Amino acid sequence: MKIQFRSIKLDKNRLNTIGKLLKRLRPYRVSFVLSLVLAVISVVLTLYVPILIGRAVDCIVGAGEVDFVSLSSILIKIALCVGVNALCGWLMSLCCNKITYGMVKDIRTEAFRHVQKLPLSYLDAHPTGETVSRMISDVDQLADGLLMGFTQFFTGILTIIGTLIFMLTINPLITLVVVVITPLSLAVASFIAKRTYTMFKKQSEIRGEQTALIDEIISEQKVVQAFSYENRAEERFNEVNERLKKCSLRAVFFSSLTNPSTRFVNALVYAGVGVAGAFAAISGGLTIGGLSAFLSYANQYTKPFNEISGVVTELQGSLACAARLFELIEAQEQTPDPILPETPPNDDGRMEFRDVCFSYNKSRELIRDFSLTVHPGQRVAIVGPTGCGKTTLINLIMRFYDIDSGEITMDGINTQSMKRSELRIRFGMVLQDTWLKSGTIRENITMGRPDATDEEIMAAAISSHAYNFIRRLTNGFDTVIGESGGSLSLGQKQLLCIARVMLCMPPMLILDEATSSIDTRTEKHVQDAFVKLMRGRTTFIVAHRLSTIREADVILVMRDGRIIEKGRHDELIRKGGFYKELYESQFAH
Numbered sequence: 001m002k003i004q005f006r007s008i009k010l011d012k013n014r015l016n017t018i019g020k021l022l023k024r025l026r027p028y029r030v031s032f033v034l035s036l037v038l039a040v041i042s043v044v045l046t047l048y049v050p051i052l053i054g055r056a057v058d059c060i061v062g063a064g065e066v067d068f069v070s071l072s073s074i075l076i077k078i079a080l081c082v083g084v085n086a087l088c089g090w091l092m093s094l095c096c097n098k099i100t101y102g103m104v105k106d107i108r109t110e111a112f113r114h115v116q117k118l119p120l121s122y123l124d125a126h127p128t129g130e131t132v133s134r135m136i137s138d139v140d141q142l143a144d145g146l147l148m149g150f151t152q153f154f155t156g157i158l159t160i161i162g163t164l165i166f167m168l169t170i171n172p173l174i175t176l177v178v179v180v181i182t183p184l185s186l187a188v189a190s191f192i193a194k195r196t197y198t199m200f201k202k203q204s205e206i207r208g209e210q211t212a213l214i215d216e217i218i219s220e221q222k223v224v225q226a227f228s229y230e231n232r233a234e235e236r237f238n239e240v241n242e243r244l245k246k247c248s249l250r251a252v253f254f255s256s257l258t259n260p261s262t263r264f265v266n267a268l269v270y271a272g273v274g275v276a277g278a279f280a281a282i283s284g285g286l287t288i289g290g291l292s293a294f295l296s297y298a299n300q301y302t303k304p305f306n307e308i309s310g311v312v313t314e315l316q317g318s319l320a321c322a323a324r325l326f327e328l329i330e331a332q333e334q335t336p337d338p339i340l341p342e343t344p345p346n347d348d349g350r351m352e353f354r355d356v357c358f359s360y361n362k363s364r365e366l367i368r369d370f371s372l373t374v375h376p377g378q379r380v381a382i383v384g385p386t387g388c389g390k391t392t393l394i395n396l397i398m399r400f401y402d403i404d405s406g407e408i409t410m411d412g413i414n415t416q417s418m419k420r421s422e423l424r425i426r427f428g429m430v431l432q433d434t435w436l437k438s439g440t441i442r443e444n445i446t447m448g449r450p451d452a453t454d455e456e457i458m459a460a461a462i463s464s465h466a467y468n469f470i471r472r473l474t475n476g477f478d479t480v481i482g483e484s485g486g487s488l489s490l491g492q493k494q495l496l497c498i499a500r501v502m503l504c505m506p507p508m509l510i511l512d513e514a515t516s517s518i519d520t521r522t523e524k525h526v527q528d529a530f531v532k533l534m535r536g537r538t539t540f541i542v543a544h545r546l547s548t549i550r551e552a553d554v555i556l557v558m559r560d561g562r563i564i565e566k567g568r569h570d571e572l573i574r575k576g577g578f579y580k581e582l583y584e585s586q587f588a589h
Contacts, residue, residue, distance in 0.1 A: 017323045021146075024106060028099045035095035036154060042088040043158040045081045047166050047300065052078050054293030096150035104143045111135050111329050119334040120400045121360070129212030134328050137211065138204055138321035145318020148311045156304030156311070163301040170290055170297075174276045178301060181269045188261045199251035201320035206244045208324070213240055255316065266302030273298035335402055337419045344411035344418075347426060347507040348376040349538030351397070356406035358396060366392060367561040370406070374554075379534055381541040381549035383582065384558035390542045393558075394510055397540065399423055428501035432513035434493040441470055442477040444496055448504040460503035463529045466495035502533060509534060512542040555579065 025032060056074045059067040112135065115123075123131070167175040217224060217233050224233055277294050280286040286294070351374040359366040367389050374380050382390045395401045396408065399420055408415045415423055428448075436444050445460060446452045452460075457477065461467040469492050473479040481488060488496075501509070511530070531551075543549045550569045557565035557572065557579045565577050572579040 013323060014319055017319050017326060020326055021103075021322060024103050025099070027106070028102055031095045031099050035092050035099070035150065038088045038092040038095065039155045039158055042085050042092065043155060043162045045085040045088070046159070047162045047297070049078055049081050050293040050296035050300070051166070052081070053296065054287070054289035056289070057292050058287055058289035092155075093151065096147060099150055100143055100146045103146060104139055107142070107325065107329075108135060108139050111139075111325060114329050114331070114333070117333040118331055119402075120395075122331055127209075127212030127216070129215030130208040131328065132215065133208035133211035134324050137207060138325050141204075141321045142318045142325065145311075145314045145321075148314050149318075152304075153311045153315075159304045160301060163297050167294060167297050167301070170294055171277075171280060171286055174273055174280060174286075174294060177272045177276050178269055178298065181265065181272060184265050184268075188258070188265060196251055196255045196316045199247065199254060200317035201323065203244070203247045203251050203317070204320050204324050206240065206247055210237075210240045210244055213237060251317070258312070269302050270295070270298050335416075338417055341419045341422065342413045342417040343422055344413045344426075346411060348411050349508045350374065350376050350409075350411050351508075351538060352407075352409045354407045354409075356396065356408060357404045358392065358401065359404065360392075360401075362404075365561065367396075370562065372556070372563065374538060374540075376538055377536050378553045379539045379541060379551070381543055381552035381555045382558060383543055383549065383555060383579065385582075388558040389561045390558060391512065392561075394512060394540065394542060397510070398427060398429070426506055427508050427510055428504055428506035429510045430494070430497050430501050430512070431510075434490070434497050436481060436488075436493055436496060438480075438482055440475075440478050440480050441473070441496065444481070445477075445499050445503055447500055452503055456503060460499045463502045463532075464495050464499035465529070466492070466499045469495070498529075502529070505533075507537060509537055509539040510542075511539065557582075 052074050056071055056078075059071045059074065115131065115135075164175065164179070167178065213236060217237070224230060273294060277286060277291045281288060281291045351372075353370050353372040356370040357365070357368050370393075382393060384390055392401075396403055397415075399415060402416070410418070410423065410426070437447070442457060445457055445466075449456075454477075458467070461470055461477075470476060470479075541549055541552060549555060552569070554566060555569060555572060556563050557577075559578065565572055565575065565579050567575070573583065
């Protein structure tokens with residue numbers, strides 16, 4: 001009973017996947033109907049040719065007894081049928097390509113658009129490589145299956161139906177022989193197809209795991225080499241690759257049984273028609289031309305079964321890939337923006353936290369009953385040991401994660417009542433981890449303000465002290481850098497991120513170890529620039545080097561998700577609490 005239940009569930013999943021694919025076929029229904037019409041014309045012409053050939057055979061009675069007039073007329077008809085059939089086949093291919101690659105484009109666009117709406121919790125929980133594999137490899141395999149399905153599946157079915165009709169018009173008794181043996185071919189194909197779906201699904205999952213591993217190892221190649229991790233990385237890859245090989249071999253082996261199995265059954269059909277037709281011809285119930293046409297029909301009747309079995313096998317892999325793709329597309333989006341969003345009446349920069357609670361894992365609390373009032377223009381420094389909730393607090397301010405309970409307000413407006421874009425446009429962020437895209441230096445600086453003038457870009461670069469290295473590059477601001485900054489140093493990347501914020505001049509700032517990768521001399525200049533930038537702006541500073549926050553208006557000392565101390569630097573030192581311990585641990589001799 002357990003096996004039967006799993007089989008039913010599997011079939012239901014496949015039916016759901018097919019239903020989702022058909023739903024995405026709607027925009028291409030005109031092309032789909034046209035391809036069906038062309039398929040019908042092509043099949044009818046293909047099946048009419050054997051009748052013409054049979055008549056041509058009957059025109060040749062014997063040596064010197066050939067009806068050339070009738071034979072010539074028949075040959076012209078055959079040529080016309082073949083020509084029109086070729087044209088229909090070409091047009092049908094165009095329609096099928098338009099449907100297939102149009103659907104694939106739509107699905108890939110839908111998947112990419114959906115990824116932009118997924119919460120960070122989903123992206124943090126799923127390897128990047130696996131998500132990339134679903135959007136590229138799985139979509140490509142889905143395209144192959146759809147193309148085979150549209151070009152061969154429907155044509156094959158129409159050929160089978162049409163052949164039966166034509167054979168019935170020639171000799172119903174021999175047709176009965178064909179119909180009786182046919183279910184055996186279908187049973188064999190169905191038996192194998194049901195077992196290959198699970199194998200192809202497992203293959204797609206392992207391929208996604210492999211893509212994730214490759215992405216991780218290549219993107220972190222410097223770390224791999226620095227820690228001599230090459231051999232272990234190769235071992236991990238070989239283990240995944242071996243599992244993929246075994247799974248792929250099983251899937252391909254079982255799927256490859258379909259075609260020879262159906263060919264064997266089809267050979268039985270052809271032999272049965274030949275024997276039955278021979279007896280019918282001997283008894284005078286069938287002409288030689290009729291037997292020739294019947295044998296041709298028997299061959300055409302069995303051929304689609306081989307094609308369809310191959311298509312069905314390919315579709316198993318495609319449906320497995322489509323199922324994984326729809327899992328991504330249907331993953332729950334982040335909480336939608338309110339229908340009637342509120343906007344702060346001004347940009348004073350007053351932030352308030354009231355009894356905020358949050359945890360990444362609901363079974364383990366992180367931030368509990370967090371309350372804080374940040375006045376306009378204040379510089380708030382957040383310090384504490386690793387894992388105390390400093391960066392998490394920034395994630396909550398920016399609504400990268402939504403709080404579990406409590407309230408965060410900006411200028412009196414609950415941030416959850418605002419559109420995320422409206423909230424985030426009010427902040428400028430400079431993080432310890434830099435992010436640069438492939439493109440020019442100019443494009444990376446103007447990411448927040450694409451309409452900035454050259455004078456404004458130059459001023460931002462000078463203020464951030466990025467101009468010193470930019471002017472030494474081959475093409476200055478038009479120098480193209482690769483993914484994640486290419487050959488730029490960590491300090492240069494961070495200076496570009498600082499220039500990006502200085503160009504936007506947002507009303508509030510978030511600095512998370514913003515100068516951690518900059519040399520001491522440049523850091524002093526950048527700190528001076530930050531002092532000017534922070535003037536009149538509410539600023540949150542996450543710091544590990546406590547020397548950078550001595551001038552902060554208020555320092556929050558966090559531990560285990562709570563504020564345990566609060567005050568200015570001198571006040572906290574005089575208190576002799578946890579902050580003093582942290583400070584002295586960094587400057588102890």
